[in-house]
Amino acid sequence: MGKKINEATSTDIPIIQRLVNEYGWKVGDTLLYQAIYDITDNLKADYSTLKNIRPDIVLQDMNGEIVAVIENNLDKENKDLLKLRTIVTQLLKPRFLYACSAERILFYDNAWRGLDAGEFKQVDGFMTLEEMKLKIEQQKKIASNKEITIDTSIAGGFDPTVGKERYYQLQCIRTIIENYKAGKQKMLIHMATGLGKTRTSVALAKALLSHGLCKRILFVVDRRMLAKQSVDDGFALISKEFPSSWITTSNFRSRKHANIHVIVIDTLELIHSDLPSGFYDLIIVDECHRSINVNRKLIFDHFLCPRIGMTATPRIATPKKGAEVDEEDLAIIDTYKLFGCETGEPDFQFDMDRGISEGFLAPYKPIELKSSLVTEAEENGIEFDHVLDPKEKYEIALGAEKKLKLEQLNRKFISEENCLRIAEELKKNTQYGEKVILFGVSQPHCIELAKAINQVFENDNSEKPYYAEAIISENNELNETLKAWFKKPYQKPYVVTSVDILSTGVDIPCVRYIAFASLTKSVGKYIQMVGRGTRLDPKTGKFSFTVLDFVGLCKRMEDNGKGTSKENKKVVKPGDQKPKQSGTPKPKGDYFLIDNPDPANLIQRVEIHGDSIEIKDNIPIEEAKRIFEEELKKSEEPVMTDLKEKATRSDYQPTEEEIAKLIEWLSKPNTFLDEGHLQKMYDYPEGSAWDFLLHALGKKKIPTPKERIEKNYLSYVHTYDFSDDQIIILKKIKDIFTSNIASKRNIEDKDIFGNPIYERLIGSYDEINKKFDGNFNLILTDLKSTFNIRPNA
Numbered sequence: 001m002g003k004k005i006n007e008a009t010s011t012d013i014p015i016i017q018r019l020v021n022e023y024g025w026k027v028g029d030t031l032l033y034q035a036i037y038d039i040t041d042n043l044k045a046d047y048s049t050l051k052n053i054r055p056d057i058v059l060q061d062m063n064g065e066i067v068a069v070i071e072n073n074l075d076k077e078n079k080d081l082l083k084l085r086t087i088v089t090q091l092l093k094p095r096f097l098y099a100c101s102a103e104r105i106l107f108y109d110n111a112w113r114g115l116d117a118g119e120f121k122q123v124d125g126f127m128t129l130e131e132m133k134l135k136i137e138q139q140k141k142i143a144s145n146k147e148i149t150i151d152t153s154i155a156g157g158f159d160p161t162v163g164k165e166r167y168y169q170l171q172c173i174r175t176i177i178e179n180y181k182a183g184k185q186k187m188l189i190h191m192a193t194g195l196g197k198t199r200t201s202v203a204l205a206k207a208l209l210s211h212g213l214c215k216r217i218l219f220v221v222d223r224r225m226l227a228k229q230s231v232d233d234g235f236a237l238i239s240k241e242f243p244s245s246w247i248t249t250s251n252f253r254s255r256k257h258a259n260i261h262v263i264v265i266d267t268l269e270l271i272h273s274d275l276p277s278g279f280y281d282l283i284i285v286d287e288c289h290r291s292i293n294v295n296r297k298l299i300f301d302h303f304l305c306p307r308i309g310m311t312a313t314p315r316i317a318t319p320k321k322g323a324e325v326d327e328e329d330l331a332i333i334d335t336y337k338l339f340g341c342e343t344g345e346p347d348f349q350f351d352m353d354r355g356i357s358e359g360f361l362a363p364y365k366p367i368e369l370k371s372s373l374v375t376e377a378e379e380n381g382i383e384f385d386h387v388l389d390p391k392e393k394y395e396i397a398l399g400a401e402k403k404l405k406l407e408q409l410n411r412k413f414i415s416e417e418n419c420l421r422i423a424e425e426l427k428k429n430t431q432y433g434e435k436v437i438l439f440g441v442s443q444p445h446c447i448e449l450a451k452a453i454n455q456v457f458e459n460d461n462s463e464k465p466y467y468a469e470a471i472i473s474e475n476n477e478l479n480e481t482l483k484a485w486f487k488k489p490y491q492k493p494y495v496v497t498s499v500d501i502l503s504t505g506v507d508i509p510c511v512r513y514i515a516f517a518s519l520t521k522s523v524g525k526y527i528q529m530v531g532r533g534t535r536l537d538p539k540t541g542k543f544s545f546t547v548l549d550f551v552g553l554c555k556r557m558e559d560n561g562k563g564t565s566k567e568n569k570k571v572v573k574p575g576d577q578k579p580k581q582s583g584t585p586k587p588k589g590d591y592f593l594i595d596n597p598d599p600a601n602l603i604q605r606v607e608i609h610g611d612s613i614e615i616k617d618n619i620p621i622e623e624a625k626r627i628f629e630e631e632l633k634k635s636e637e638p639v640m641t642d643l644k645e646k647a648t649r650s651d652y653q654p655t656e657e658e659i660a661k662l663i664e665w666l667s668k669p670n671t672f673l674d675e676g677h678l679q680k681m682y683d684y685p686e687g688s689a690w691d692f693l694l695h696a697l698g699k700k701k702i703p704t705p706k707e708r709i710e711k712n713y714l715s716y717v718h719t720y721d722f723s724d725d726q727i728i729i730l731k732k733i734k735d736i737f738t739s740n741i742a743s744k745r746n747i748e749d750k751d752i753f754g755n756p757i758y759e760r761l762i763g764s765y766d767e768i769n770k771k772f773d774g775n776f777n778l779i780l781t782d783l784k785s786t787f788n789i790r791p792n793a
Contacts, residue, residue: 003034012056012072015100023128025059030129032058037091047087055088059096059129067132068096074104074724081120084108095136098126103724107277107304111139113183121304122718123277131278134215138281141212142181148207150174154237155196155203161536162360169200172348176204176308179347180213180282185306188288188339192352192563193312193531194361198234201284201310206238209259214281218303219262221286225480229507230262230286247271250690254653265299266686270708272299273715283307288339298712298786302719309339312531313524314346352527352534352563361534364514364561366547366554367429371421374551377406387413406551407519410441419448422517422550423456426495429513429548432457435486436495436513436548437502437532438468446470446497449517453495464613468495471502477667477674478606478613489540503529509537515548519556523566526557603681605672616672621681624673628681629696631670640665647699654690662689706742709787713738716786725771730779732762741787749780 016033025031038052057070069088071080077099084097089110097108099120106120127135150156156170172189179187191197201219208214219235221227227246235244244260245251252271255261261280280303288309300307339346355361376382381403386395404413422438430436438453440446453468454461469482479501486496489510496502499518503525514533520526533545547554557564603624605616619627632640639661646652654662666673666689678692679685684702694700703711717730733752740747752758753765762768769776 015070015072016057019057019059019126023126025129030060030062032060039087040091043087043090046090050087053087053091055092058092058094059132061129061133066092066094067129067136068098068127069094070098070100072100074099074101074106077723081106081108095139096127096132101724103727104718104722109135109304111135111183119721121277122721123304124273124718125276127276127278135278138213138215146211148174148177148211148213150207151203151238154206155199161538164359166196166360168350168360169196169203172200172350173204173207175348177207177213180208180306184347186339187306187308188314188346188348189308189310190314190346190349190351191310191312192350192355192361192534193528194534194536195350195355197286197310197312198230199237201286202234202237205235205260205284206242208282209238209242215259216280217260218268218280218283219260219286220265220268220283221262222265224264225483226286227262227264233507235260235262248688248690249686250659250688251653251656253651264686268299269712270686272302273711275303277302277304279303280305285309287311298716298719302715307339312352313527352531353560355534356562360536362536362542362544364530364533364545364547366549366559366561368549368552368554369425369429370550370552371418371425373415373418373421374406374409377404377409378552381405382409384413410445410518414445414448416448416452419445419452420456422449422515423452425550426453426515426548427456429546433490433494434513435489435508435511436515437508437511437529438495438497438515439503439518439529440497440499441518442499443470443472445517446472446499449497450495453497464615465492467492468497469493470497472498477608477676478604481608481613502532506532507535508532509535510540510542511535512542512545513548514545515550516553517550519551519553523557523564526553527563530559530563603673603677605677607669607672608667624677625681627671628666628673628678628692632693632696635665637665643693644697647694647697659689662693704742706738709738709741710734712787713783716783723771729762729768729771733758737783741784747780747784749777 012033016027016031019025019031020027027033034054034056035058036052036054039047039050055069056072058066059068059070060066069084069092071084071088074080081099084099085108088094089097095110097110097120099106105123105125107123108120150170150173152165152170155173156166158165168191172191176187176189189197189200191200205214205217205219209217219230221230231244231246235242238244242259244262245255245258247255247261247263247267249267249270252261252267252274282305283300283303285300285307288311352361356363370378373382383401383403384398385401386397388395402413409415410418426436426438438449440449447470450466450468450470454466457467459467465482465485469486471479471482471486482493482496483506485491486493487508487510497517511533514530516529520529530547533547536543547559549555558566602618603621604618605624607614607616632644635641635644643654643658643662646654646658663675665671666675666678675689678689679687682692682695682702684691687702691700691702695702713734714731717727722730736752736755736758737747740751749765752762753768759765765776772779
């Protein structure tokens with residue numbers, strides 16, 4: 001029997017109260033305070049100086065089986081943690097160990113195995129008895145030799161599209177399950193586009209859930225379109241048995257009991273610190289070569305569970321010759337290292353070459369169609385001394401002659417003539433109505449290409465969709481509609497122009513041509529773009545496709561007709577780990593020769609009726625905000641009246657049907673807006689329509705960039721291995737650090753210690769640096785990298 005709680009020390013009482021009030025443990029029943037346990041005979045030889053032990057807190061189940069031990073004192077950290085790992089574990093055999101201090105909770109799971117099993121990890125809370133029992137039962141099932149059945153109607157079975165079984169999907173799932181059961185914490189799947197990564201994930205999830213090896217799985221994507229696609233076309237296959245839900249900032253509390261959470265990485269960035277560290281049993285990261293960068297590594301490190309990366313283009317990172325790049329930064333950029341494949345071998349691999357050779361993917365033939373202008377730009381550069389105004393087409397003298405190489409052509413200076421030559425070649429080399437994806441250099445270049453194609457194919461432009469359309473920005477109702485139409489084999493648009501949006505995650509089997517009007521140095525991006533054409537489509541008779549190359553990219557990539565043998569390598573300089581901004585690239589500064597109908601500071605409003613699209617206008621962002629907020633407040637439509645009433649309730653979580661009705665109301669004539677417009681208007685790309693409704697009604701303000709950074713800053717502090725003294729210092733510099741980042745300013749140690757007020761608060765640089773073992777500058781650099789601030793060049 002343990003001590004009475006009223007005898008507990010002032011240090012122990014807060015932890016006990018938290019365990020009782022937040023997690024449901026019962027004092028004297030499932031929670032024992034300083035109970036005494038005698039050393040057993042078999043351990044006396046190893047611990048001859050001990051007669052008994054008295055842990056601070058012991059947690060047990062209703063049968064008296066010990067499940068966790070908590071030591072609430074880290075005065076002698078190494079000694080205390082060693083005691084938990086040795087005598088406490090050997091004598092009491094708890095599954096879970098906790099060590100607490102005023103600033104931290106450290107956690108260890110005695111079931112951990114492999115490279116990641118060696119150290120205690122910082123967590124943000126405890127588990128309930130139910131959660132602990134569930135993990136114990138899961139581990140029993142993991143340790144058993146019971147055969148795991150896989151639903152071959154989802155993956156691995158006979159596929160009439162290819163006329164045979166997709167055996168490799170079964171091999172992949174079995175490999176991952178064996179690694180998962182063995183305790184491997186990081187795994188990588190390299191599977192080419194078109195081979196069924198999503199269906200493989202769905203079948204894997206069903207196998208793990210149905211056999212009790214998992215209760216909750218997180219599936220991470222990097223685009224909203226992919227989230228919807230994963231739920232509707234993927235996990236819907238098993239949703240009756242294991243519910244899945246697309247998690248947003250406005251619904252994650254109400255949907256937390258679903259077995260499968262699908263989430264966009266930007267949303268996870270916002271809410272991860274609101275979820276317990278042990279919330280998920282498995283994380284699957286789709287297109288992981290794009291999803292994880294330095295600051296996003298923090299998000300995944302927050303969760304204590306295995307993670308699987310899936311990609312068609314894993315990447316190797318190597319430092320630039322002569323440059324010193326931190327190994328941690330290289331590991332983040334290197335897909336292999338980030339997912340535990342230090343040997344350079346994925347856990348499972350089935351690449352494009354093998355997919356084409358074995359008949360699972362469509363073969364293709366590259367055709368080079370370079371114009372004389374492109375050849376001149378490539379060999380000598382194009383010389384010119386004037387440009388044309390994009391609207392009025394009058395000449396603008398430059399005052400000096402410029403020379404453009406091919407790599408710069410169509411970024412700032414766009415050749416209308418070259419766009420027409422591409423359109424003419426497109427007409428010569430395709431049949432009317434065949435589907436083509438044409439990759440351009442920039443947003444305005446894509447628009448100009450679409451104009452030229454419509455002109456050459458004599459599209460009358462009387463109504464949308466046109467023969468060719470530009471798909472150039474995310475989360476826009478117009479673009480989503482165009483994508484849906486483009487998927488249909490015998491419907492306009494037949495040609496779409498794009499920069500990045502259609503390079504990954506788009507499943508359009510009927511595409512017969514991939515065309516390049518832009519260059520890239522990225523082997524991974526090249527494979528992804530070619531991969532848009534590799535799906536077989538017997539319904540339309542497509543068993544091969546053609547690559548039309550207008551810039552000589554295939555030759556540069558040494559295309560062998562099955563991708564490229566070139567290594568997908570990223571050469572890294574210090575600071576290169578900063579991720580690219582999302583969205584479609586635009587030229588820096590002014591550009592010439594074309595008009596951009598959707599500039600960054602305007603909102604393009606469209607009206608969509610069935611097969612008809614009408615562009616209404618382009619209005620300033622502030623005007624769009626005014627229209628939205630005024631129409632929302634004065635609307636008396638029953639649907640909106642009901643939603644506005646529910647918005648007054650504290651933490652009300654709308655249903656999917658209610659969100660759909662809100663988005664439908666947005667698109668009506670009084671507003672002509674969509675959720676993507678709202679994200680752009682309020683500079684909050686992670687937000688949902690419900691967030692903006694609450695904000696407009698004054699019920700819940702959208703967090704400022706500083707508030708968002710502060711939240712993740714605290715997550716950083718409580719995720720990584722800092723001492724109590726170090727945590728206190730990092731908390732003290734939080735305000736100055738987050739203020740600088742929110743204002744997009746760099747911050748150096750002189751900004752902190754050059755300020756006498758801050759120095760009085762936290763101490764001198766030498767004092768602080770000593771507490772960080774001489775590495776305070778390294779910590780500051782890591783913080784800046786995590787929150788996307790580059791070091792000075």
